[in-house]
Amino acid sequence: MITVENVRYVYPNGNEVLHGVNLHLDDGDxxxxxxxxxxxxxxxxxxxNGLLKPTDGRVLIDDVETRRSSVAxxxxxxxxxxxxxxxxxxxxTVGDEVAYSLRNFGYPLDVIERRVRGILETLDLMPYIDxxxxxxxxxxxxxxxxxSVLVWNPKHIVLDEPTIGQDYQQKDRLRNFIxxxxxxxKTVVVVTxxxxxxxxxxxxxxxxxxxxxxxxxxxxEILSDSTLTERASLLRxxxxxxxxxxTGLPHDVIDVFSAKAVINNAIGGRK
Amino acid sequence: xxIIDIRNLxxxxxxxxxxxxxxxxxxxxxxxxxxxxxxxxxxxTTLCRCLNGLVPNFYTGELTGEISVCGLDIRRQPTSxxxxxxxxxxxxxxxxxxxxxxxxxxxxxxxxxxxxxxETKERVEWALKATGIEDLKDRAPYELSGxxxxxxxxxSVLAMKPEVMVLDEPTSFLDPRSSLEILGVVAKLNKELGMTVVLxxxxxxxxxxxxxxxVVLDKGVVALDxxxxxVYGKQAHLIGIGVPKVTLLFHxxxxxxxxxxxxxxxxxxAEEELRRIxxx
Numbered sequence: 001m002i003t004v005e006n007v008r009y010v011y012p013n014g015n016e017v018l019h020g021v022n023l024h025l026d027d028g029d030x031x032x033x034x035x036x037x038x039x040x041x042x043x044x045x046x047x048x049n050g051l052l053k054p055t056d057g058r059v060l061i062d063d064v065e066t067r068r069s070s071v072a073x074x075x076x077x078x079x080x081x082x083x084x085x086x087x088x089x090x091x092x093t094v095g096d097e098v099a100y101s102l103r104n105f106g107y108p109l110d111v112i113e114r115r116v117r118g119i120l121e122t123l124d125l126m127p128y129i130d131x132x133x134x135x136x137x138x139x140x141x142x143x144x145x146x147x148s149v150l151v152w153n154p155k156h157i158v159l160d161e162p163t164i165g166q167d168y169q170q171k172d173r174l175r176n177f178i179x180x181x182x183x184x185x186k187t188v189v190v191v192t193x194x195x196x197x198x199x200x201x202x203x204x205x206x207x208x209x210x211x212x213x214x215x216x217x218x219x220x221e222i223l224s225d226s227t228l229t230e231r232a233s234l235l236r237x238x239x240x241x242x243x244x245x246x247t248g249l250p251h252d253v254i255d256v257f258s259a260k261a262v263i264n265n266a267i268g269g270r271k
Numbered sequence: 272x273x274i275i276d277i278r279n280l281x282x283x284x285x286x287x288x289x290x291x292x293x294x295x296x297x298x299x300x301x302x303x304x305x306x307x308x309x310x311x312x313x314x315x316t317t318l319c320r321c322l323n324g325l326v327p328n329f330y331t332g333e334l335t336g337e338i339s340v341c342g343l344d345i346r347r348q349p350t351s352x353x354x355x356x357x358x359x360x361x362x363x364x365x366x367x368x369x370x371x372x373x374x375x376x377x378x379x380x381x382x383x384x385x386x387x388x389x390e391t392k393e394r395v396e397w398a399l400k401a402t403g404i405e406d407l408k409d410r411a412p413y414e415l416s417g418x419x420x421x422x423x424x425x426x427s428v429l430a431m432k433p434e435v436m437v438l439d440e441p442t443s444f445l446d447p448r449s450s451l452e453i454l455g456v457v458a459k460l461n462k463e464l465g466m467t468v469v470l471x472x473x474x475x476x477x478x479x480x481x482x483x484x485x486v487v488l489d490k491g492v493v494a495l496d497x498x499x500x501x502v503y504g505k506q507a508h509l510i511g512i513g514v515p516k517v518t519l520l521f522h523x524x525x526x527x528x529x530x531x532x533x534x535x536x537x538x539x540x541a542e543e544e545l546r547r548i549x550x551x
Contacts, residue, residue, distance in 0.1 A: 013414075036446045037418035083417055083444065086363060135287060138362045138440070139311025164443045165362070167310040167473055169511035193446045196476065196516055235447040238476055238516040241538045246545050256520050263520075264527060266549060 001027055002048060002078075002156060002187060006057035009043055017043045019211040020057070027155070028185040030178065032198045032219070035208035036233030041191045042083060044208065045158045048189070049078040061156070076105075079154030083161045083191075085138075085145035094120070094136070094144050095129040101152045119151045122177060124170065139165030156187040163194045175201050195223060199237035199254040207232050220252045272342065274435060274467050275299035275322065280336035282317060282326055291317040293491040295336070301434075302465040304458065306478045309488035310511050315471045316362060318488065319439045322469065323357040324350045341434055355384060358433035360441045362471075364420035368412035373404065373423045376412055380431040398426035401456050403449075417444035425453065429460070435467045436460070442477075450477055457481075475503075476515040479536055487512055499536045517541035524548075 002025040009018040017040040025031055033041050046052040047059045050066040059066045061078055082088045091097035095116060102112045120126045123143045128136060133144050142165050150157065163171050171194075178188050178201065192198060198205065198219055205222045207215040209232045215222050222228055224240045236244075239259045243249045249266075253259050280295040292314045299305055307315050320326040324345040327334045338345045341356040358380075361367045370376040377398050381391040399405045402422040407415065412423055421444050428436065436457065442450035458481040460466045472478040475485070485502040487495040489510050495502045503514040514522075518536055521544065525531045529548060535541040 037444075037449055038416055042416075084363065084365070086365070131288075135284065137312040137316055143311075161444070165311055165440060165473065167308075167511050168513035170311055171513070193450075194474075195447060196474075196513075199516075230448075233446040233448040235451065238538050238541075239520065242517055242520075242541050242545060245538075245542050246549065248549070256516050256523065259520050260523050260527070263524060263545070263548070264529070267529065267551070 001025065001060070001062050002189075003060040004044070004047070004057070005060070007044075007047060007054040007059060008056040009040070009047065009052060010055045016055075017211050018054075021208075021211070021213055023206065023213065023216075025156075025187055025189065027187055028182060030182050030188045030201070030203040031190070031206055032201070032203045033189060033191045033206045033208060034193065034195075034198065034232060034234060036210075039208045039232065040211045041208055042160055045080065045160060045189060045191055048074075048156070048158055049080050050074040051080070075154075076152070077155045078158060079149040079152065079156070080158045081146050081149045081160060081162065083164070085133075085141040088145045088148070089133040089141060092132055093130050094125060094133055094147075097133055097144055098148045098151050100148065105152060115151050115153075119147045122173075123147050123150075124173065137165070139167070139170065142166065143170070154186075156189070157181060158189045158191070160191045161193070162190060163192060163197050171197055193234070195229075195234055195237050199223060199239065200256075202255065220254050223254050224252050272339075273298035274301040274341055275469070276337070276339045277321075278337040280321065280334070280338055282321065282332055282334045284317075284330060284332040287332070291491055292321075295491075295493055297486065297493060297496070299467060299469065301467055302461070303484060304461045304468045304482045305470070305484045305486055306475070306482040307469060307471045307486045307488065308473060308475060308478075308512050309494070313488040314491040315488055316439055319359060319437050319469070319471060321345065322435065322437050323359045324348060324353045325359070354433075355431075356433060357435045357437060358428035358431050360425050360428050360436075360438040362439040362443070364417070364424035364444075365413075367424045367427065368420060371411055372409050373412055373415075373426075374399070374408040376423060377408075377427045377430050380427055384431060394430040394432070398430040401429060402426040402453065418446070418449065421445060422449075422453065429456075432460075432464065433466070435469070437469045439471045440473070441470070447477070450474070454478065454481060473513060475499075475513055479515055500534065503534065503536055 004021055004023040007018055007021045010016045035041050050071045053067050098116045099112050181188055202219040205219045215228050229236050237254045240254045243253045244251050277295055277297040281290050282292045283290040328350050368376050377395045378391055381394045402425055404422045442453050461468045479499050485499050503518045517538055521531050521534050535544050
């Protein structure tokens with residue numbers, strides 16, 4: 001459970017980024033936090049594991065206030081994957097990088113080995129186990145950063161822009177993996193600009209603009225709303241644009257497969 | 272002669288187990304707008320690095336074949352000479368910005384081209400405006416957000432007005448409307464100044480409207496090369512590139528037996544086709 005109560009955050013240079021944010025996430029929620037550049041999305045998720053402590057208000061992780069705990073303790077239950085993988089990676093091989101946290105937590109060697117292999121296979125990284133993370137492409141480094149957090153099995157997972165540099169297949173894998181995490185009652189929070197990814201996953205969407213939550217609801221409602229998306233500097237998904245421009249079609253369709261079903265239904269037996 | 276002429280190019284990074292590029296042949300004419308895409312790790316960034324000589328002059332390894340850009344053999348010219356002709360916007364803006372203010376970072380290129388003080392000033396102001404970061408000019412690049420850094424990195428290359436502009440996922444940290452706006456600036460320079468553009472991009476829904484040609488790399492080879500409509504066929508989907516959603520929708524409808532005229536590659540084309548299908 002993640003609870004954000006009246007959080008205001010002011011950076012040391014006086015820049016106030018969050019102006020009173022309230023948010024409640026239950027275990028097993030899948031939430032996309034979206035909004036324009038500089039809206040405060042990354043600042044908000046950095047308060048979840050205590051990297052940033054609110055200037056006013058409070059953040060509770062499973063009823064523990066982040067101010068009363070340490071980042072080291074909070075990180076065990078809140079895994080945060082940074083936007084820029086180079087802020088996170090430092091080991092000599094992918095295998096070491098991914099094993100690092102488990103070694104620190106003192107897991108037995110055979111468990112570490114098994115878990116590292118499992119997560120590398122899931123994220124299509126096994127061929128690189130002995131490579132240096134810095135020899136890999138941007139998209140692959142992003143997946144190594146993801147693997148190095150997911151491997152310790154945190155209860156709440158926060159991914160900052162996970163689809164950057166990922167091709168369609170990798171995004172599909174990521175989507176399936178998130179669904180799998182969700183069925184294990186894990187909270188998954190994704191910070192993203194990728195409207196097409198969100199249109200396919202259809203999570204709950206929290207729209208942040210200029211440090212305030214301006215909408216919180218179903219993906220198909222928010223992403224098909226031209227006023228809201230414009231305020232948050234998003235584009236509507238292509239399918240939503242297509243459906244709203246052709247008369248007689250429902251306005252809340254945002255993904256390819258629902259669109260296909262609606263069209264097939266409309267033309268009936270006239271193929 | 273083509274402004275970019277690549278023949279039988281193969282490259283392996285020093286210490287890597289296999290080649291990153293294998294036998295690439297690619298010609299790009301002056302003024303073309305080419306989008307390069309393909310699965311992650313397929314060699315897109317390596318190809319960009321070849322175009323201004325960072326590969327093999329900085330990132331060493333084994334290179335065979337020929338590459339000439341603006342008539343210069345990248346192996347015989349130092350990057351300092353190539354950079355007068357080819358501007359490269361890196362994937363990670365932090366690898367590119369180094370000055371204490373954004374303004375100084377943008378001025379660095381024009382100053383090194385030996386432009387006058389007045390002209391440098393003019394270029395800096397123009398680049399700040401084109402990328403929408405006039406208010407950031409006195410800020411330190413390292414304290415900016417990822418999206419702001421990307422705008423600054425792009426401005427610093429734009430200010431040199433290179434003949435060939437190579438952009439490696441230049442808007443990945445930007446929100447969709449800002450990405451569209453920035454790609455619009457690049458497309459405008461392509462049209463008005465005839466600047467040749469090579470753009471690496473996964474989000475083909477954003478990139479397709481400006482480009483006349485899509486090159487798909489897969490495992491270090493050119494798998495597909497042609498106008499968007501030809502490339503976004505079945506094969507592109509098999510390789511795993513994210514064809515625009517409207518294109519995917521009409522491919523799927525066609526598979527279901529719906530009669531489709533031509534497969535749309537933009538939302539506007541899709542609207543037309545969908546109206547026709549529903550009216551039939």
